[in-house]
Amino acid sequence: MIVKMKFINISGPRDDIDRVMDLYLSRYEIQLESALSELKTVDNLRPFVEINPYKDALLKATQFVGFLEDSDRIEPDTKMGLDDIFELIRATNEEFLAMEAKKDSLKKKQEDVQSRQRVIEPFRPIDGELDKILSYKYIAYRFGKLPAEQYQKMEKFLMNDLGAIFVKGQQDESMVYGAYFVSPAEAHKVDAVFRSLHFERIDIPAAYRGTPERVCQELTKESFDIQKQIGDIEKEEAKLLTEKAAKLVGAKKRLEELAHNFDVRKMAARVEDKKEDYYILCGWMADDDVEKFMEEAKDDDKVFIVVEDDHDNYFGEPPTKLENPKIFRPFEMFVGMYGLPSHDEMDPTVFVGLTYSFIFGVMFGDVGQGLLLVIVGALIYHFKRLPLAGIIATAGIFSTIFGFMFGSVFGFENIIDPLWIRPIDHMTTLPFVGKLNTVFIVSVAFGMGLIIVAMILHIINAVRAKDTASTWFDANGVAGLVFYASVAAVIVLFMTGHNTPAGIVLGVMFGVPLLLILFKEPLTNKIKKKTAKMEESKAMFIVEGFFELFETLLSYFSNTLSFVRIGAFAVSHAAMMEVVLMLAGAEEGSPNWVVIVLGNLFVCLMEGLVVGIQVLRLEYYEMFSRFYKGSGRAFDPYTKTKNNKK
Template sequence: MIVKMKFINISGPRDDIDRVMDLYLSRYEIQLESALSELKTVENLRPFVEINPYRDALLKAQQYVGYLSEPEKITPDTSMGLDDIFELIRVTNEEYLTFQSRKDVLKRRQEELQAKQKVIEPFRPMDGDLGKILSFKYITCRFGKLPSEQYQKMEKYLMNDLGAIFVKGQQDESSVYGAYFVSPGEAQKVDAVFRSLHFERIEIPPQYKGTPEQACRDLAQQIFDIQREMDDIDKEAARMLGEKAPRLVAARNRLEELAHNFDVRKMAARVADKKEDYYILCGWMADDDVEKFMEEAKDDDKIFIVVEDDHDSYFGEPPTKLENPKIFKPFEMFVRMYGLPAHGEIDPTVFVGITYSFIFGVMFGDVGQGLLLVIVGALIYHFKKAPLAGIIATAGIFSTIFGFMFGSIFGFEDIIKPLWLRPIDHMTTLPFVGKLNTVFIVSVAFGMGIIIIAMILHIVNGLREHDTQGTWFDANGVAGLVFYASVVAVIILFMTGHSMPAGVVLAVMFGLPLLLILFGKPITDRLKKKKAKQEEGAVMFLVQGFFELFETLLSYFSNTLSFVRIGAFAVSHAAMMEVVLMLAGAEEGSPNWVVIVLGNLFVCLMEGLVVGIQVLRLEYYEMFSRFYKGSGRAFDPYTKKNKNKGGA
């Protein structure tokens, strides 16, 4: 069902807006509209221009709560006032920044050591005390790297004639690290040779001690010690935040609420002059909530509430809020996928829930597989609240029911007797047509009934909208209903062997409704005393109307036959399970239970998906298209109901 909405105006002294939001509106659902846009007839309207005073504190609170482990499981301490909350955030921020400052100092020191380690790392294979090597007076030493191919060239052709010694360090895919030693007198010539080999010098500061290996180990130990100190600081900070966790979570929750309430100013307007300065809020509320709100605020002399009666003329269509019984609640998902109903339109949720579940059950009738769908769907819906799981569980109930009707349990049809028939082999003889599968005939008859119901719903919607042409002269209106119901009646009389109505009666039953559909627009214009705009001539009007009428008749036929798929899937389900049992060797008396289990799972998953899609197609194209527009807009409350609110 669609919840009845009312448009209300709320006003009061400008500085009282936060109290009203916190005391009243935070406990009711209200979809706020921009007062500046809606109240165009009110003079001296101005926007609010104020900075949210809770935003910075909220960001800090959210940051610190984010550092907590599983904050959703922490019970908030709601005993704090607003001043306590701000003081908590200030003190926590100071303490946390102190920890971060100590950690930043250590982080910079760690990065310096890592940079030193990166410089000396490639020379780890080399022996020799770095301090002594870098202080040689009579030997010049150059550390660096050269490309691998140049190193091979040097080693093969130049090493014996260089007058220098090259000590190799680490090697990667592209470079060889190392150092060459040369006498100071030969240094200039050797440097030139190594430059020609693309040798890239690496300056080694004189602060390293011991061999490169020892220097790296020493640096690694220092880096590890610093990291341990940083971890200890993190533990201290976590311990500090943990001790304050209940208060931090409560502060975050309260600040979120206050910041959200303060931002209501974006939707509000100010009316300011020399005498007074007050706010105006306007929006949609459920009828029941409006009554409770007005009763609660009746003795408050600082708040003024006005309920608009003529909201359709000034504020447009109300938003749509659906409220259905729990068993039908999941089916609202299908309605939302198509489009929410307008406020005066019929909510098709219950209709969808009944017809979808019923048709699914017929197309997928099996006791065992139906119970499997019920159990799995119910469990997922219970723990995850997924609407599709709720739909599967409800449809599974009807699958189980029709499993008993068809006498099928996990594909076995010799365990229980069918309460009705077996879809795959039950036939019915019809006049003129001959033998047909019974479920096909019943499916078409059921489709006829569904189409008639959809037409009736279309008429009801037309009456609600005061749509004369749609109600009386549309293909799905009264004229279309009379024609289609007459065709159905004649078919039933013929198939059951009863006598037909007289030719004149048939002509009136079939001809008059079609003429009304053809000339529906001109008749409507005449009834409303509205002058019709004839853009095309009478001949073109008749030609266009003839083809539209032909298309309508064709759609009646095709839409009706579309319901044959219900029986087709009922038969195909039984046929697929026969194949599974045949592959498992069930006919021989010793079935392979692994094949039966896997086959049932495969059919349950694959055919269940296909059937679900096909039933949804019937809902949208054969039913919704006849009576439902889905042009409504969703109710989007600025505030959520919070009747157990605590805090400041």
């Protein structure tokens, strides 16, 4: 059902808006509308221009809680006042930032150490004291790297004639590191040769002492010690936050509420004059909540509530909030996919829940597979709250029921006797048709009944919307209902061997409704006493009306035949399970249970998916399209907490 909504205006002193939000509205669901847009008849409306004072503290609290492990399981401390919360965030932030500053300093130092280590690392194989090498006066030295192919060329063709010594360091896939030593007199010539070999010089700082190997070891140890200090600081940070975990989680929760409530100013308006400065909030609230809210605030002289009953004073239709019995709530997903009902429409959720589950059960009738759907769907819905899982569980109940009706248990039809018929075997003889599967006949008859119900729902919706044309002269209105019901009744009488009405009666039953549908527009104008000029000639009106009427008759026929798929899937399900049992060798008395289990799972998944889609198609195209528009907008409360005190 659709929850009845009321449009309310809430006003009071400007500086009291936070108290009202925190004390009252935070415990009710209200969809706020922009007061500046809705209350155009009120003079001197101004927007609120204020900075949210809780945002910065909330960002810090969110950051600190994010560092905690399993913060969702921590019981929040809700006893702190606002001053305590701000002091907690300030003190924690001060301590945390001091630790972070130490950690940043150590990280920069570690980066410097690692950078120096990367410079000296490629020269580790060189056996020589760096401090001595770097202080040579009579020998020129160059540390660097050159491409591996150039090194091979140098080693093979040039080394004996260079007048220099090259000491190789590390080598990777593309480069060879090392240093060459040469007398100062030959340095200029040797440098030119190495430049031609693409030698890149690397400057080695003069502060190193000992061999490159020893220097690398010392730098590694220094980097490790720094990392240990960083780890100690991180442990201190974790200890700091862990000791305050309950308070931080409680502070975050409270600041979220306060920040959210403060942001209500985006939807509010100010009215300021020489005498007063007050706020105005307006929006939609459930009828029951309005009564509770007004009762709770009746003695509060700072809160003024006005319930707006005149729809001409606001813009837009009320939002739609659905409230159905628990078992039907998952089916609200299907309604929402098509479109929520507007307030002058019926909520089709219960109708969808019953018809969808019933049709699914007929098309997928099996005791074992139905129980499997119930168990799996119920478990997923219980733990994950997925609406589709709830739908599967409910549909599985009807699958189980029709499994008993058809006498099928995991495809075996010799375990229990059918309470009704076996779909694949039972035939019925009809006049002019001959033998036809019984479930096909019942499916079409059932579909005709559902179409008639859909037409009745269309008439109810049209009456509620005060739409004369749709009520009386529409193809799904009273005229269409009389025609279709008459055709259905005549077919049933004929097929069951009963006498049909006389020709004159049939002419009236069939002809008058069709004429009413044909002349829908002029008849409506006549009833409403409107004078509308026809845009086309009378002949053209008749021609267009005739083809539209033909299309309507064709839709009646095609929509009715669409329900044959119910029987077709009931038969195909039994046939598919016969194939599974045949492959498993069940007819020979010693079935392969692995094949039976896998076959049942395959049929359950594949056919269950196909049947689910086909039933939804019947709901949308054969039923919803007749009576339902789905033009409503969803109720989106600013506050999400429901008041359950009363």
